[in-house]
Amino acid sequence: MSTSAFRGQTAGDPELARVEQALLARWPENRLEPSLARITALVDLLGSPHRAFPVVQVTGTNGKTTTARMIDELLRGFGLRVGRFTSPHLVSMRERIVLDGEPLPAERFVEIYDDVAPYVAMVDAGSDVPMSFFEVVVAMAYAAFAEAPVDVAVIEVGMGGTWDATNVADARVAVVTPVALDHAEYLGPDVATIAGEKAGIIKAVPADEVTPEGRPDAGVVAVLAHQPAGALEALVRRAIEVDATVAREGTEFAVLERRVAVGGQQLRLQGLAGEYPEVYLPLFGAHQAQNAAVALAAVEAFLGAGAATGPIAPDVVRDAFAAVRSPGRLERVRSSPTVLVDAAHNPAGMAATVAAVQESFDFTRLVGVVGCVVGKDVGGMLAALEAVCAELVVTQNGSARAIPADELGALAVDVFGADRVSVHPRLPEALESAMELAEAGPDDALGGSGVLVTGSVITAGEARSLLSGTSA
Numbered sequence: 001m002s003t004s005a006f007r008g009q010t011a012g013d014p015e016l017a018r019v020e021q022a023l024l025a026r027w028p029e030n031r032l033e034p035s036l037a038r039i040t041a042l043v044d045l046l047g048s049p050h051r052a053f054p055v056v057q058v059t060g061t062n063g064k065t066t067t068a069r070m071i072d073e074l075l076r077g078f079g080l081r082v083g084r085f086t087s088p089h090l091v092s093m094r095e096r097i098v099l100d101g102e103p104l105p106a107e108r109f110v111e112i113y114d115d116v117a118p119y120v121a122m123v124d125a126g127s128d129v130p131m132s133f134f135e136v137v138v139a140m141a142y143a144a145f146a147e148a149p150v151d152v153a154v155i156e157v158g159m160g161g162t163w164d165a166t167n168v169a170d171a172r173v174a175v176v177t178p179v180a181l182d183h184a185e186y187l188g189p190d191v192a193t194i195a196g197e198k199a200g201i202i203k204a205v206p207a208d209e210v211t212p213e214g215r216p217d218a219g220v221v222a223v224l225a226h227q228p229a230g231a232l233e234a235l236v237r238r239a240i241e242v243d244a245t246v247a248r249e250g251t252e253f254a255v256l257e258r259r260v261a262v263g264g265q266q267l268r269l270q271g272l273a274g275e276y277p278e279v280y281l282p283l284f285g286a287h288q289a290q291n292a293a294v295a296l297a298a299v300e301a302f303l304g305a306g307a308a309t310g311p312i313a314p315d316v317v318r319d320a321f322a323a324v325r326s327p328g329r330l331e332r333v334r335s336s337p338t339v340l341v342d343a344a345h346n347p348a349g350m351a352a353t354v355a356a357v358q359e360s361f362d363f364t365r366l367v368g369v370v371g372c373v374v375g376k377d378v379g380g381m382l383a384a385l386e387a388v389c390a391e392l393v394v395t396q397n398g399s400a401r402a403i404p405a406d407e408l409g410a411l412a413v414d415v416f417g418a419d420r421v422s423v424h425p426r427l428p429e430a431l432e433s434a435m436e437l438a439e440a441g442p443d444d445a446l447g448g449s450g451v452l453v454t455g456s457v458i459t460a461g462e463a464r465s466l467l468s469g470t471s472a
Helices: 014-024 037-045 064-077 106-125 133-147 191-201 229-241 286-303 314-322 347-360 378-386 405-416 427-439 457-468
Strands: 055-059 082-085 097-099 152-156 173-176 221-224 245-248 254-261 264-270 275-281 331-334 338-341 365-370 391-394 421-423 449-454
Touching (some): 014 133, 037 106, 037 133, 055 064, 055 191, 055 286, 064 152, 064 286, 082 133, 106 133, 133 152, 173 191, 173 286, 191 229, 221 229, 221 286, 229 245, 245 286, 275 314, 286 347, 331 457, 338 457, 347 378, 347 449, 378 405, 378 449, 391 405, 391 427, 405 421, 427 449, 427 457, 449 457
Parallel strands (some): 055 152, 082 152, 173 221, 221 245, 338 449, 365 391, 365 449, 391 421
Antiparallel strands (some): 082 097, 254 264, 264 275, 331 338
16 A cells, blocks of 8 residues: 555546646645735636625534535535535545535646636735635635536635635625634634634625615524534624624524434434424434534525424435535444544544544444644544543654654653554554554454544545545
8 A cells, every 4th residue: 555646646647636736836724824815816817706606604623524515415405506615635636626516527627727827826926925725726616616607605614714715705604613722823722712713704794785775685694503602702793793693503403312323323403494303314423413403504594494484395404414425524434344534633523533433333442543743732632532542553644744653652652651552654554553453352342343543634534545445
């Protein structure tokens, strides 16, 4: 197994490789210069493609990508053509720009890049700071969706909200998944400050959508997952400032009931428009049930549904949720032993993953494989894993920001003890070692043994590529 082509899968496609290399030569996603000036200049040159469709925008700390996928599936269930932008990608950059439920074909991805590239060069020439990788890909997504055209775009924020490049668009529905500590160096030292930054996606109705009487043609709705107290206050304060309607988990919508089921869970959801019983979701954990409730409320808000209208086609809702997939989110990629890959990359996300594993799987022996990047609360993640992993295999993913395996191993020893930690810098060897350790468990164990690969989206994506050979 080789790690050489993990993040692109461009072998045999020189044009796609050319575009990916050009994008990767720009500022990476973790390097920010907070400003909407460059992305605004670019979309203006492109003819304002971000104004060609209504937007459902999703921010938060954890659960953004899965929630965006759920919203996309639901909207398509109602016959709408949907464009979806998410980040980061697991395997291929094309995963970020999705049309009709599928990543852009390689040929189309190249065409869109070549269309916008001359205008990117113009913005670069007029700015002291060159456009970043993320800014260019955001512009590509808006251009692709406008040209399709789509009926609605579901847009996941990259980081924060106010200064995120996606926020050049004005969301009709602004969704905030749970806020926790992450990216503190850019977003702030506590959840209240971070929530204030993320609240920037909640905006007033644009002036050109206000009637002569001063009333908006349609109001902006802020759909808020359950939040820590400080975060909720910041988000509600912003909504009041811009006269947005607020829908809160636990008040206007909720998960009423959930039961573990084969391959996922069975839910009863309270939406803005009524109750939706017997909803099967093929994903694991209470956090995924929460994401489902948030996604349902967002779609109801977008469709204008409420208590006066009643539930929106419950059978459509059930079919859409049953079709949801979220690659790299506690995803089973191999059996005998069972291997799960999960993109948790902060303590709150890892705690949710651990709880879901304990609830949904009967492992009597679980071996963890962990690879992380710098700037994360590694100690917090390891502490969460210690409660569920019998042993830990420490590795290093292919990112330039990867924590060296020996350094990560030393941190792991502090939490697990030296007798429970092994270090394999190359991921293929780490996976092989973990599976051997899992298989060495008790033969008569009722629940069997398993492997959990986690710590970073990059680690999850690379392991997924190695073990399943498929893209997301």
